[in-house]
Structure formats: C-alpha cells, structure tokens
Amino acid sequence: MKKIKQTLISVCVGSLLVNTAVLAKDVNLVSIPVPDHKIEQESLHFSQPITENSLYPFVSQRYVSASDEYWVEVSGKELNSGLALNISQPGALIRLSGKADLESTGLQPMSIDPETIELRKDAELLASPFSSKVTKEQLATANIFPNSSAVKLNKNVGKGTFQLRVTQSLNSEDRFMLNVKEKGSPYQLAYSAPAQALLANQEFTFDMSMNKSSKSLGGVTHNTFIHSPSGEVQAVAYQVSGDKYSITLPDSLSNDDNAPLGGLYELHIVSQARDANLNVNRNGKIAFAIAQPTARMTREVNVGNEQALVGLDVASEGRYEISAIVSGLTKQGKSKQVMLSRSAHYLQPGLQNVQLKFDTAILKQANVVSPYKVSQLRLVDQSRMALLEQQDLSRELPINSHM
Amino acid sequence: MKKLMTAMLLSSLTTLGTANANEGIAFIHGTGKQTDAYNDYWTGDFVNSVRQGLPDSSKYTVINCDFDQYMWKEEAAGCLADQLNSFIDNKGITSMTLLTHSNGGNVVRWILSNPTIDSRFPAIVSKTAEVIALAPSSLGTPLADAATQGNVFETTLGWLLGYNSDAVKQQQVSWMNYYNNNFLYGTANRPSLPNTFKSVIGSDVDSAIWDGDSYCGGYQYQVALETTQNWLDSCSDGFLECSSQAGAGTVWFTDIQRTKGREPLSHHQSRRDCFNLDTIIRNDI
Numbered sequence: 001m002k003k004i005k006q007t008l009i010s011v012c013v014g015s016l017l018v019n020t021a022v023l024a025k026d027v028n029l030v031s032i033p034v035p036d037h038k039i040e041q042e043s044l045h046f047s048q049p050i051t052e053n054s055l056y057p058f059v060s061q062r063y064v065s066a067s068d069e070y071w072v073e074v075s076g077k078e079l080n081s082g083l084a085l086n087i088s089q090p091g092a093l094i095r096l097s098g099k100a101d102l103e104s105t106g107l108q109p110m111s112i113d114p115e116t117i118e119l120r121k122d123a124e125l126l127a128s129p130f131s132s133k134v135t136k137e138q139l140a141t142a143n144i145f146p147n148s149s150a151v152k153l154n155k156n157v158g159k160g161t162f163q164l165r166v167t168q169s170l171n172s173e174d175r176f177m178l179n180v181k182e183k184g185s186p187y188q189l190a191y192s193a194p195a196q197a198l199l200a201n202q203e204f205t206f207d208m209s210m211n212k213s214s215k216s217l218g219g220v221t222h223n224t225f226i227h228s229p230s231g232e233v234q235a236v237a238y239q240v241s242g243d244k245y246s247i248t249l250p251d252s253l254s255n256d257d258n259a260p261l262g263g264l265y266e267l268h269i270v271s272q273a274r275d276a277n278l279n280v281n282r283n284g285k286i287a288f289a290i291a292q293p294t295a296r297m298t299r300e301v302n303v304g305n306e307q308a309l310v311g312l313d314v315a316s317e318g319r320y321e322i323s324a325i326v327s328g329l330t331k332q333g334k335s336k337q338v339m340l341s342r343s344a345h346y347l348q349p350g351l352q353n354v355q356l357k358f359d360t361a362i363l364k365q366a367n368v369v370s371p372y373k374v375s376q377l378r379l380v381d382q383s384r385m386a387l388l389e390q391q392d393l394s395r396e397l398p399i400n401s402h403m
Numbered sequence: 404m405k406k407l408m409t410a411m412l413l414s415s416l417t418t419l420g421t422a423n424a425n426e427g428i429a430f431i432h433g434t435g436k437q438t439d440a441y442n443d444y445w446t447g448d449f450v451n452s453v454r455q456g457l458p459d460s461s462k463y464t465v466i467n468c469d470f471d472q473y474m475w476k477e478e479a480a481g482c483l484a485d486q487l488n489s490f491i492d493n494k495g496i497t498s499m500t501l502l503t504h505s506n507g508g509n510v511v512r513w514i515l516s517n518p519t520i521d522s523r524f525p526a527i528v529s530k531t532a533e534v535i536a537l538a539p540s541s542l543g544t545p546l547a548d549a550a551t552q553g554n555v556f557e558t559t560l561g562w563l564l565g566y567n568s569d570a571v572k573q574q575q576v577s578w579m580n581y582y583n584n585n586f587l588y589g590t591a592n593r594p595s596l597p598n599t600f601k602s603v604i605g606s607d608v609d610s611a612i613w614d615g616d617s618y619c620g621g622y623q624y625q626v627a628l629e630t631t632q633n634w635l636d637s638c639s640d641g642f643l644e645c646s647s648q649a650g651a652g653t654v655w656f657t658d659i660q661r662t663k664g665r666e667p668l669s670h671h672q673s674r675r676d677c678f679n680l681d682t683i684i685r686n687d688i
Contacts, residue, residue, distance in 0.1 A: 037477070038477060038481075040520060040521050040522055042522045044518065044519040044520075044522060044525065045519065046518040046519050046525070046528075046597075048594075048595075048597045050594070050595070060584070061580075061584050061592060063577055063580050063581075065576065065577065069549075069634075071552040093630075093633045095549075097552075132630075134627070134630045138627050138630070139627050139630060140627070141627040144546050144549075144550050144571070144631065144642070145549070145550060145631075150630055152633070177552055179549060179552055181549075181633050181634060183633050183634075196580065196581040196584065196585075197581070197584075197585055260473070260569070261473070261475070261476075262473050262475055262582075263473075263569075263572075264581060266577075283552075285548070285575075285577065286577050287575065287577040287578045287580075287581055288581065289581060289585070319520075321519050321520070340594055342518075342519050343519065344519035344520060382517075382519075382520050385475065385586070387585050
C-alpha cells in the first residue's frame with residue numbers, strides 16, 4: 001500500500017527557476033517500498049568529456065509513428081465459418097497466428113496450413129487469390145512468429161471486402177490473431193505523443209488521425225484502451241481538445257503494483273473509416289512509462305572545484321542518480337560545456353545534499369578553470385527505472401545557487 | 404568504497420594505445436537464451452576466423468546469457484557483466500572488442516549507458532576499446548510490434564503468444580524510443596556513448612532459389628526473412644530496418660560496401676562467415 005508523504009515541497013524562487021520535463025513542482029512525493037530485485041548499494045561516479053557535437057539537451061522528444069495494418073482476434077469457429085476481411089491495398093499480406101490459452105484451457109496453439117485458406121469475393125470462390133504462401137515451419141525459422149502462417153494476395157485480386165475461410169478443421173474455441181498488413185497503402189493511422197515519460201496522475205496527451213495520402217479523413221471512429229505493464233487491459237475514453245487528445249489513467253491502472261521493472265504501458269488505438277466504398281481498419285500503439293514521484297531536487301546546488309552538492313528530498317528508500325553538464329571558463333573567460341558527470345547513491349528518506357563528483361582530469365584536459373557551473377540537472381530513480389526530473393533548459397547554475 | 408571511474412577510463416584509454424595492450428574479443432549474441440552460443444548462434448567457423456585477428460587468438464570469449472529478458476535484468480546485463488569481468492580477470496584483458504549481434508547491442512548499450520547503476524559495469528566501460536555491432540536493433544523493429552499483437556487478453560501468467568518474450572516487447576519501436584530517450588545513450592539527440600559503437604548494416608535479403616548466395620547460413624531462414632520484410636521498409640535485413648541498425652553510434656559500413664560480391668547480409672547471415680564478413684572483422688580488430 002502506498003503511503004503519500006503529506007509534506008508539499010516548497011520550491012524556489014528567484015530568477016533561476018528550473019523547467020522540469022517531468023516532475024511538477026506541486027506534486028506530492030510518495031513513500032513506497034524498496035523493490036525486491038537486486039539494487040546496487042555502492043556509490044558510483046562517472047564522467048565523460050563532451051564536445052559541441054556530442055552535446056544534446058535532455059528534453060522529451062516526440063514519438064511519431066504511422067500504421068498501415070490492423071489485427072483482430074478470431075476464433076477457430078469463425079475461421080471455419082468464414083469471416084469478412086477488409087482489404088484497402090492490393091497485394092496485402094495476411095498472417096494468422098495461433099494463440100495458446102495454457103492457463104484456462106490448457107490448449108496448445110494451433111497453426112493453420114496456408115493451403116487450406118480460401119478467399120471469396122461476392123460469394124464467389126477465387127481461383128488463385130494468393131501470390132505466395134508461407135508455412136508455419138518456414139516462418140518459425142525467423143524466430144519471431146511462432147504458430148503462424150501467411151498468405152500474400154495477388155495484386156489482381158484488388159481491394160474491398162472479402163470472405164476469408166479456413167477449410168482445415170479447427171476447434172471452435174481455438175484463438176487466432178488475424179493480422180492484415182497493407183504495405184504501401186495510402187491509408188495510414190498517424191499517431192504521436194510529445195512525451196513518453198509521465199508521473200502518476202499526469203494525463204497522457206497524444207495525436208491521432210486517419211489519413212489518406214497524408215490528408216486527414218473525416219467520419220473516423222477511434223477506440224482506445226490501455227495495456228498495463230502487468231498485462232491488465234482496460235478501455236479508456238479519450239478527451240478531445242481541438243486536434244489534441246488525452247487520457248487520464250484510472251488509479252487501478254496507474255498504480256500497477258505488479259508491474260515488472262522497466263515495463264511500459266501501452267495506449268492502443270483501434271480505428272475504422274469508410275472511404276470510396278472501402279472499409280479501412282487500422283491499429284496502432286504507443287508505449288509510455290508512469291513514474292512514482294519518489295524524490296525530487298530541492299533546487300539548491302552548491303558547485304565547487306571537484307564536485308557539486310545537489311539538494312534532494314527523498315521520500316522512498318532507493319538508488320538515485322543525479323547528472324549534469326559541467327562548464328568551466330576558457331582562457332578567454334568564456335563559459336564552455338565540457339563534461340557530463342553522473343553520480344549514483346543508495347539513499348534513505350530525508351532531505352540531504354548529494355555529491356555529484358567531477359573528473360578533474362577531464363576539466364584539465366579541456367583547458368577550463370573554475371568557477372565551474374552545472375546545467376541540465378537530471379534525477380533518476382535507478383531502483384525503479386524512473387525518470388523523475390530533468391531540466392529542459394540549459395541554464396547554468398553557478399556556485400551556491402538556488403534553482 | 405567509492406570509485407572514480409573516469410580516472411580508470413582515461414588511464415585505460417591511454418593503455419589501449421600501447422603495444423602492451425592485452426587485447427581480447429567477446430562474442431555477444433542477440434535475443435534468446437543461449438547455453439552454447441559458440442555452436443548454436445555463431446558457429447565455430449565464424450568465431451575461429453574472427454579471433455585470428457587478435458595478437459593472441461586465445462583471448463576470446465563467447466557469451467551465454469538469457470537475452471529473452473529485458474536488457475537491464477540480472478539474467479541479461481548482469482550475466483553479461485559477470486562473464487565479461489571474468490574474461491577480463493582470467494585473461495588479463497586490458498583492451499577488448501565487444502562483437503554484438505542484434506539485441507546484444509542493446510544489452511551492451513545498457514551497460515555502457517548506465518555505468519553508475521551497477522558496480523560491475525565500470526570495469527567493462529574502461530576496458531572496452533570498441534563495440535562492433537552487427538545489425539543492432541537500436542531503434543527496435545516493427546516485427547516486434549507485430550509479434551506482440553493480440554496481447555489484449557494477456558495477463559502475467561495467461562495468454563502466451565509463442566516467442567512473446569520480454570526481449571521482444573522491449574524491441575517494439577515505441578518501447579525502444581522510450582528507452583533510448585530516457586536510459587540509453589548513443590542515439591540521435593542524446594549524449595554519446597563513452598565508447599566507440601560502430602554498426603554493420605544488413606540491407607537486403609536474397610532468397611532466390613537459383614541464387615547460391617541465398618544458401619549462406621541456411622536457405623530456410625532466407626524464405627522467412629523475405630516474408631518478414633513485408634513489415635519493413637525497402638532497406639532491411641529481413642528483421643531490422645537499416646535505420647534501426649544505424650540508430651546508435653556510427654555506421655562502420657553497409658554490407659554491400661564491403662562484402663564479397665557486394666552481397667547483402669540478411670539478419671541471419673550477419674552472424675555467420677558469409678561473404679567475407681568474418682575476414683572484414685578479423686582485419687579490423
């Protein structure tokens with residue numbers, strides 16, 4: 001059971017406010033148990049020289065993707081009876097993968113002989129609808145699609161709604177994934193997210209649009225659901241503001257106590273459109289992480305010649321890494337960023353100043369001298385693989401500064 | 404005891420350039436749980452050819468770990484760190500090349516990107532002269548997304564879709580985008596890795612039955628890889644798009660620039676002695 005630490009951290013002030021990519025200033029820290037996996041106890045420090053060419057700000061980068069495929073789960077009964085198959089691109093590839101339900105039924109996954117797949121158009125059986133057929137044994141050698149077979153449509157079959165039927169006798173309750181990949185299709189589900197690292201209770205914002213040759217289609221139905229790191233699935237309604245979308249995860253999902261270390265949430269998008277007498281289906285997904293606010297920087301940094309002391313408020317025992325870009329003065333008296341320094345410590349809860357150690361050899365080699373400054377401070381909860389704070393701006397913090 | 408790793412790094416970088424360097428190579432496999440990667444993943448022909456490029460060809464190791472796990476897990480990066488440190492200690496290695504294939508590049512990148520997370524990692528960072536990453540899945544692959552489709556009804560112990568391992572989940576495109584932007588170094592707009600990480604790119608799959616080149620490494624693999632190219636763009640090795648393979652560090656070469664007969668390397672062939680790949684690496688280390 002998570003215990004919310006009730007003290008709200010006061011933050012500072014003045015002209016050196018730090019923009020954080022993740023941890024909002026008014027977020028309550030949480031006290032949560034130490035994860036039960038092996039966690040390093042020793043303090044470790046690492047610095048590496050940087051050049052102008054290798055210097056990048058730690059900022060969230062937008063994830064952008066597009067889908068030209070869809071997938072749906074079907075039963076053996078449906079495949080033996082025949083089911084409607086929407087094709088919007090000539091030459092589409094159809095993959096059928098058998099699923100196992102070992103836990104509830106003990107059924108082993110079935111695979112389908114591609115020679116037993118039939119395709120009909122307007123109730124008429126097509127004589128040679130496929131340009132290639134790939135067996136389970138052939139696909140298995142790629143070590144990526146087990147219990148799977150595939151057929152590729154002849155381009156002259158065209159597009160529209162077909163009926164797919166499997167003549168091989170299947171158990172009614174057998175489950176299969178039917179995946180239609182329409183490579184080169186003008187119909188694309190475009191989707192993106194400005195950030196994939198969130199804090200608990202923060203809304204996840206994203207864009208989605210069904211496009212034809214990059215032009216947005218109207219009358220599109222989108223459904224969304226969340227797949228949690230531990231495998232829970234829940235439909236989640238999205239909110240629309242202009243052309244932006246967002247979802248807020250219910251507490252039951254955002255506090256995923258069974259989440260494996262480093263596992264991610266997925267937003268799944270299932271979209272349908274009708275255009276030029278074609279039914280177009282598309283699926284997409286975006287992964288994201290939700291971090292518990294286990295610690296924060298207090299906004300106090302004292303920079304010396306061999307280290308910086310960074311103020312932390314730690315609410316949960318664990319291992320934390322602080323990092324920063326270190327600058328020094330050149331012979332011409334100009335500030336120059338020369339080093340990325342990182343220090344990690346195993347910390348108990350409480351307010352504390354944590355050492356961020358510099359490598360003086362790198363500073364010397366870079367021909368810079370004190371006073372040194374730090375910028376792009378970043379705080380990571382290594383024990384929970386969670387990014388807690390990072391500066392968006394490359395503002396340099398001098399000696400004894402308040403952020 | 405606190406360590407100042409950077410001093411070690413600088414000191415070892417100096418050492419790397421000397422004639423007294425005790426050079427070694429480690430062969431680091433990709434996704435899968437290996438117990439005999441020498442025979443099952445690389446083949447002796449490849450390993451024994453490549454290691455001839457060392458001053459002392461006995462200073463090599465073939466890693467066997469469980470890379471079906473997430474890259475940060477003890478069974479993956481922890482196992483790799485243990486085996487590399489044993490290699491360093493037992494053979495007195497002062498400078499080593501890490502030769503990775505596919506997802507092995509990600510596990511290595513985890514170690515090189517996170518030297519403060521585990522006290523076993525600093526020695527590896529300091530002793531690594533370079534990483535030669537054969538077809539690394541640095542930006543993930545749409546095939547991993549396709550392979551994990553339908554986990555809609557998955558629970559922790561419930562629905563299983565064959566090879567739907569954590570390593571496959573991790574190599575989904577949006578998952579790798581998250582890890583690259585938050586925990587890994589070396590990709591675009593991110594800090595550089597502390598070590599050289601240079602990739603060999605596989606750009607195509609030959610599967611013509613009349614073409615003898617299709618048979619290098621096994622014809623049946625080629626047929627499957629040509630099928631998987633339906634999920635990939637026009638430049639791919641049947642498993643990874645070229646952009647993913649080139650996504651971290653620098654590109655050493657794209658297959659046809661250096662291979663015998665300008666033959667492309669499928670994802671399977673880039674871990675075998677096909678089209679002089681072994682010789683090219685041997686002459687580089």
